[in-house]
Amino acid sequence: DAKTTxxxxxxxxxxxxxxxxxxxxxxxxNEYVYWYRQxxxxxPQYIIHGLKNNETxxxxxxxxxxxxxxxxxxxxxxxxxxxxxxxxxxxxxGYSTLTFGKGTMLLVSP
Amino acid sequence: ETxxxxxxxxxxxxxxxxxxxxxSSQSGHNTVSWYQQALGQGPQFIFQxxxxxxxxxxxxxxxxxxLQFPNYSSELNVNALELDDSALYxxxxxxxxxxxxxxxxxxxxxxxx
Numbered sequence: 423d424a425k426t427t428x429x430x431x432x433x434x435x436x437x438x439x440x441x442x443x444x445x446x447x448x449x450x451x452n453e454y455v456y457w458y459r460q461x462x463x464x465x466p467q468y469i470i471h472g473l474k475n476n477e478t479x480x481x482x483x484x485x486x487x488x489x490x491x492x493x494x495x496x497x498x499x500x501x502x503x504x505x506x507x508x509x510x511x512x513x514x515x516g517y518s519t520l521t522f523g524k525g526t527m528l529l530v531s532p
Numbered sequence: 533e534t535x536x537x538x539x540x541x542x543x544x545x546x547x548x549x550x551x552x553x554x555x556s557s558q559s560g561h562n563t564v565s566w567y568q569q570a571l572g573q574g575p576q577f578i579f580q581x582x583x584x585x586x587x588x589x590x591x592x593x594x595x596x597x598x599l600q601f602p603n604y605s606s607e608l609n610v611n612a613l614e615l616d617d618s619a620l621y622x623x624x625x626x627x628x629x630x631x632x633x634x635x636x637x638x639x640x641x642x643x644x645x
Contacts, residue, residue: 466636520624521577525574
């Protein structure tokens with residue numbers, strides 16, 4: 423699996439958009455970009471995934487650059503409950519396990 | 533719909549002992565993956581079971597072994613416990629052997645003294 427690079431930590435004010443970047447410059451054409459988050463003392467939670475097009479669901483939006491070498495997870499209106507470690511993962515074709523890095527610790531403050 | 537459950541929630545063992553951790557997959561899911569998460573690190577893949585067969589293994593020694601049962605629940609067994617085995621052990625279930633999202637349980641916190 424390709425490696426990802428994320429900032430170790432980010433801050434966001436409650437109610438503002440949180441934009442979490444991820445670099446995956448060695449991603450292959452058949453690898454998807456996945457985002458999970460882990461709230462303290464809980465198991466990771468799936469957020470969203472995409473291949474090349476931008477994706478949106480009830481939790482977040484995923485913006486993937488045209489060259490697919492980076493992506494941004496957007497939480498449009500961050501709340502205190504969004505404080506968590508966010509993991510960006512690229513996942514190989516036909517291989518269903520997840521390779522986690524250290525992720526980004528997002529702290530949402532009042 | 534019942535989510536992924538794990539037992540026990542916490543466990544304390546001493547070095548050299550053996551431990552068995554249990555996971556019940558989400559209804560309809562036939563794939564279970566196990567991960568080890570050391571403090572301050574992301575989860576690391578141990579192995580995966582699909583329809584009762586091991587379907588991939590990470591960089592863990594043979595003393596880490598597992599089983600999946602006909603109802604798709606699973607066990608993780610660790611023999612000859614070492615201090616470095618202290619970690620949060622996570623189980624994740626998914627439907628099929630594909631890109632489907634994995635649903636994680638709350639984990640079992642293992643402390644080895």
